Amino acid sequence: ARSDRLPDLSECAREPIQFLGHVQAFGCLLIISNDWVIQNASANSTEILGLTAGDLIGTRLLDHLSPGAMHDLRGKFQTLSGEDESGRVFGVDLMGNGRCFDVALHRTGRSYAIEFERKAGDRRRDDMALVQPLLARVRKGRTPVEMCQSAVRGLAALTGFARLMVYRFEPDQHGVVIAECLSEGMESYLGLHFPSGDIPPQARALYTKSLLRIIADVDAPVSPILPDRDPEGRVVDLSLAVTRAVSPIHLEYLRNMQVQASMSVSILRDGQLWGLIACHHPEPHHIDYETRSAVELFTQLFSYELNLCEEWAERAQVERAHDLHERLVMLFEAGVDFGTGLEQIAEAIGGVVGFDGLALCANGSYCTQGLAPTEAEFGRIERHLARAPAGRIFVTDFLDQACPEAVAPERQIGGLLALPLKQHPRRFLMLFRREVARDVVWAGSPTKISEEGGRIHPRKSFAAWAETVRGRSAPWSPAELRAADLLRVTLLELVLKLTSDQNAAGQ
Numbered sequence: 001a002r003s004d005r006l007p008d009l010s011e012c013a014r015e016p017i018q019f020l021g022h023v024q025a026f027g028c029l030l031i032i033s034n035d036w037v038i039q040n041a042s043a044n045s046t047e048i049l050g051l052t053a054g055d056l057i058g059t060r061l062l063d064h065l066s067p068g069a070m071h072d073l074r075g076k077f078q079t080l081s082g083e084d085e086s087g088r089v090f091g092v093d094l095m096g097n098g099r100c101f102d103v104a105l106h107r108t109g110r111s112y113a114i115e116f117e118r119k120a121g122d123r124r125r126d127d128m129a130l131v132q133p134l135l136a137r138v139r140k141g142r143t144p145v146e147m148c149q150s151a152v153r154g155l156a157a158l159t160g161f162a163r164l165m166v167y168r169f170e171p172d173q174h175g176v177v178i179a180e181c182l183s184e185g186m187e188s189y190l191g192l193h194f195p196s197g198d199i200p201p202q203a204r205a206l207y208t209k210s211l212l213r214i215i216a217d218v219d220a221p222v223s224p225i226l227p228d229r230d231p232e233g234r235v236v237d238l239s240l241a242v243t244r245a246v247s248p249i250h251l252e253y254l255r256n257m258q259v260q261a262s263m264s265v266s267i268l269r270d271g272q273l274w275g276l277i278a279c280h281h282p283e284p285h286h287i288d289y290e291t292r293s294a295v296e297l298f299t300q301l302f303s304y305e306l307n308l309c310e311e312w313a314e315r316a317q318v319e320r321a322h323d324l325h326e327r328l329v330m331l332f333e334a335g336v337d338f339g340t341g342l343e344q345i346a347e348a349i350g351g352v353v354g355f356d357g358l359a360l361c362a363n364g365s366y367c368t369q370g371l372a373p374t375e376a377e378f379g380r381i382e383r384h385l386a387r388a389p390a391g392r393i394f395v396t397d398f399l400d401q402a403c404p405e406a407v408a409p410e411r412q413i414g415g416l417l418a419l420p421l422k423q424h425p426r427r428f429l430m431l432f433r434r435e436v437a438r439d440v441v442w443a444g445s446p447t448k449i450s451e452e453g454g455r456i457h458p459r460k461s462f463a464a465w466a467e468t469v470r471g472r473s474a475p476w477s478p479a480e481l482r483a484a485d486l487l488r489v490t491l492l493e494l495v496l497k498l499t500s501d502q503n504a505a506g507q
């Protein structure tokens with residue numbers, strides 16, 4: 001029966017996820033005018049505040065709250081200026097009866113949204129104080145992946161989630177789990193890839209504005225906002241609401257993954273979504289707003305550190321690309337050539353461009369290193385490339401599409417980067433990359449795919465992703481292509497020199 005209410009899967013990208021009109025059970029939401037009159041209230045205000053939507057709508061907020069609480073909230077409201085700004089106040093005794101709440105507020109159009117969550121009574125921990133030591137540990141990581149690993153470990157301790165992952169978006173927008181922290185009995189997703197559609201574009205756009213969302217219990221009843229329109233007749237925009245109920249499609253996905261609670265925090269780079277810290281729990285799991293705020297702050301600082309580390313790695317790669325010229329010139333001056341020194345040459349090139357094998361024809365014999373086609377297949381690719389524009393690198397992450405039927409599928413070659421060595425006849429040094437779908441495997445039996453229920457399931461997503469990338473390699477990055485272009489010039493120079501040396505020797 002549940003499926004009947006779900007939108008068509010092909011309509012995913014059009015689902016208006018910020019206009020679904022409901023909040024989750026853990027908090028309630030009021031919309032108030034700028035003179036504090038309550039315009040809308042979620043139906044669960046009864047459970048959270050002890051006041052029904054009917055009691056609230058049309059009255060002023062100060063009719064219900066203690067003077068102390070009103071003072072705190074007013075002060076916060078005054079700091080909000082811009083459209084997207086939000087404020088938070090923790091541990092407010094709303095009614096003056098000792099029951100404390102965390103409060104979130106933000107502007108929405110001409111009104112304000114204000115959300116309340118009950119605070120656990122026995123709270124003694126200062127989460128903000130934990131952010132600094134966590135960050136200090138992250139900084140010790142030497143690579144982006146090490147930093148991510150340390151971040152999920154730290155957040156596991158802070159939040160109690162059972163599976164925490166860093167999910168990184170690739171250039172084609174699909175994603176891969178690059179770091180993970182599991183508690184006992186949880187299935188590992190490390191290294192798995194998922195298609196871009198698992199997080200549709202409107203969700204990604206929202207996640208660059210609203211950095212953390214929690215789904216405390218996928219089966220908890222959601223609560224409607226009453227009435228469902230604002231005074232101007234528009235559906236309430238919940239983009240920045242922390243209690244926003246999530247897409248029913250996504251809830252189905254989580255249920256199929258046996259996840260009962262989920263939280264994800266955006267990792268941004270230059271304002272774009274770089275990835276997510278995705279957290280799962282097999283039971284309902286709510287962490288209060290103050291802890292979530294500490295997680296959000298940590299993730300913002302962590303993103304900054306991660307950006308620095310990535311930029312550093314990128315700069316180091318550019319330096320290595322420049323050094324490669326010197327290294328190759330020195331090798332050749334020491335008498336090495338493509339035939340005798342292929343291993344050293346491959347190692348030097350491997351420092352700036354990632355590949356799984358290379359091949360070329362040197363002095364009439366076919367030389368290879370690692371993953372490579374047969375000589376006949378190599379010849380077929382070379383004949384194909386002879387038609388490509390001269391004096392440029394040729395690159396593809398889908399060899400079978402670029403040069404159909406040149407190479408047998410058993411070779412599992414997905415990517416090719418060809419560097420011209422000679423004009424007449426045209427000769428190339430070719431770097432090969434393995435087919436990526438064969439590199440990655442789903443943890444667990446692939447036959448389980450068909451046994452599992454539900455229309456959307458990460459196993460099926462993974463299978464669909466593997467299908468779309470069959471025959472493809474990981475993409476060549478812009479930095480690698482820049483390095484390859486420098487390498488192209490170096491190689492032409494070296495080959496020219498080799499030929500003139502040989503000519504001189506022959507005279």
Ligand code: BLA
Nearest residue numbers: 009012017194197198199203246247250262263264278456
């Ligand atoms: C949202 N999908 C999400 C989110 C994640 C994923 C992390 C953010 C919400 C959250 O915190 O749970 C996907 N989660 C993953 C993936 C992994 C994971 C890939 O843990 C892997 C380890 N999803 C689909 C399909 C559709 C879809 C086919 O698989 C649409 C037809 C929709 N996903 C979808 C929507 C949202 C979403 C609409 C937004 C939910 C919201 O914020 O309201």
